[in-house]
Amino acid sequence: MKQVPKTKIKLTETKELIHQGYNLLRQLREDVDAPVVKAEFLTEDITAIYGEEAARKFYKPENFTREGAMPKPVLKTLFGEDGVQTLDGKEHHHRKNYFMDLMTPDRMEDYRKILDRNLTTELDKQHGEFELFDLANRVLFNSICEWSGINVDKYDLKTLDKLAHNQISMISGAVTSPTDHIKGITDRNNSEKWAQDLIKEAREHPVAEEENRALYTFANATDLDGELLPIDVAAVELLNIIRPTVALTVWMVLMGHALFAEQDVYDKLKADFDNLQDPFIQEMRRYYPFFPMLPAIAVNDVEINGYQIPKGSWVVLDLYGTNHDERTIASPEQFDIERYIGKAKDISYEEEYDMIAQGGGKFREMHRCAGEWITLHSMRVFSDHLVNKYEFTVPKQDWTIPMDQFPTYPNSKALLFKD
Ligand code: HEM
Numbered sequence: 001m002k003q004v005p006k007t008k009i010k011l012t013e014t015k016e017l018i019h020q021g022y023n024l025l026r027q028l029r030e031d032v033d034a035p036v037v038k039a040e041f042l043t044e045d046i047t048a049i050y051g052e053e054a055a056r057k058f059y060k061p062e063n064f065t066r067e068g069a070m071p072k073p074v075l076k077t078l079f080g081e082d083g084v085q086t087l088d089g090k091e092h093h094h095r096k097n098y099f100m101d102l103m104t105p106d107r108m109e110d111y112r113k114i115l116d117r118n119l120t121t122e123l124d125k126q127h128g129e130f131e132l133f134d135l136a137n138r139v140l141f142n143s144i145c146e147w148s149g150i151n152v153d154k155y156d157l158k159t160l161d162k163l164a165h166n167q168i169s170m171i172s173g174a175v176t177s178p179t180d181h182i183k184g185i186t187d188r189n190n191s192e193k194w195a196q197d198l199i200k201e202a203r204e205h206p207v208a209e210e211e212n213r214a215l216y217t218f219a220n221a222t223d224l225d226g227e228l229l230p231i232d233v234a235a236v237e238l239l240n241i242i243r244p245t246v247a248l249t250v251w252m253v254l255m256g257h258a259l260f261a262e263q264d265v266y267d268k269l270k271a272d273f274d275n276l277q278d279p280f281i282q283e284m285r286r287y288y289p290f291f292p293m294l295p296a297i298a299v300n301d302v303e304i305n306g307y308q309i310p311k312g313s314w315v316v317l318d319l320y321g322t323n324h325d326e327r328t329i330a331s332p333e334q335f336d337i338e339r340y341i342g343k344a345k346d347i348s349y350e351e352e353y354d355m356i357a358q359g360g361g362k363f364r365e366m367h368r369c370a371g372e373w374i375t376l377h378s379m380r381v382f383s384d385h386l387v388n389k390y391e392f393t394v395p396k397q398d399w400t401i402p403m404d405q406f407p408t409y410p411n412s413k414a415l416l417f418k419d
Pocket of ligand 1 (some may be wrong): 084085086099137240241242244245248251290291294348357360366369370371372
């Protein structure tokens with residue numbers, strides 16, 4: 001077995017790793033001409049792995065743990081502390097079940113209907129030029145709150161707008177300039193305060209027959225000993241539903257790019273919508289950059305692609321690199337709307353390791369994203385509206401997607417014009 005080669009490239013800030021991560025990890029691999037590479041990051045070494053085999057091993061608990069692996073700046077903004085992402089073993093399984101129990105087919109259908117209605121209302125109101133980013137942000141926030149049992153009618157429009165935007169700045173504030181990071185922390189603190197008040201209210205005034213809503217699920221959730229979760233932890237988990245759903249704003253803007261930056265994908269999809277809608281969505285999830293990588297710590301010596309990763313190593317799994325891996329994916333740099341015909345369903349419902357935009361493995365036992373089905377429904381509703389239900393003209397704009405910012409989306413935020 002070979003030793004992991006070390007690149008001469010040194011990474012001195014978290015921001016370098018996460019921001020440029022989409023291409024950076026590939027550059028590191030190319031530098032040493034190996035699929036596994038080690039680099040000096042802050043004061044430690046970090047080992048980057050990618051591809052289906054690496055992902056399969058990354059998710060095995062006998063190989064890697066998540067505990068202590070996530071850099072603090074990311075926890076303070078993106079995830080929040082003590083949430084499901086930071087747990088392992090039985091505790092993780094117990095907490096994750098609360099999330100997955102919300103995602104029943106009936107509740108997914110409820111979500112689809114709510115989003116469909118809210119998007120129709122917003123698009124009907126729209127005349128002239130508008131940013132898809134802003135519209136999607138508003139609609140996704142209102143829809144996920146409604147689905148979660150949060151009454152948004154009591155807030156004025158300005159407060160709603162602020163709450164919706166906070167969900168995105170928690171993400172962009174994860175690893176960025178010091179000012180954006182401070183804003184990310186402030187916005188997370190404000191969002192957590194908002195969510196804590198909601199949890200308190202739900203505990204004090206439970207509403208009959210709302211038990212299967214996210215708000216009441218987390219208000220009533222317990223730890224392994226049967227004790228109610230502390231309010232701040234329950235609030236972090238409620239935000240683990242709200243924040244990433246609102247972050248789907250980014251994918252809706254990328255969808256704008258896929259459909260409107262050039263005409264051919266739109267034309268193909270419109271001509272055969274029923275057959276191509278899900279393959280289009282899966283190819284979007286694979287092709288566009290979103291979540292760059294995941295960290296973990298090796299709990300045993302692990303062999304990956306013939307290289308020995310020693311116990312205790314800090315490792316990142318390159319998600320973007322795995323989704324663009326030439327060893328398993330044909331012409332990965334091409335957007336191929338037909339790539340997943342016949343396979344689209346399996347990807348998001350079976351154990352999965354080669355297309356891992358939202359993580360891989362099994363939903364309940366592993367850290368795979370709890371929101372993959374909400375994501376699919378959101379993308380189905382948006383693609384149906386953008387392609388079938390409404391007509392738009394496309395103003396001239398800057399469609400460039402910078403590869404050195406996180407999260408990334410077209411500079412123009414997808415401008416559309418509707419009569
Ligand atoms: C833009 C779409 C999304 C992307 C790219 C995304 C990506 C991810 C990734 C990469 C992970 C980590 C997987 C791992 O650690 O192995 C994750 C975990 C998670 N996601 Fe998502 N996600 C998205 C949408 C959602 C939505 C809509 C929800 C909720 C409704 C959600 C809830 C979660 C939760 C709760 C976890 C933690 C799971 C665990 O630790 O067991 N995500 N997501």
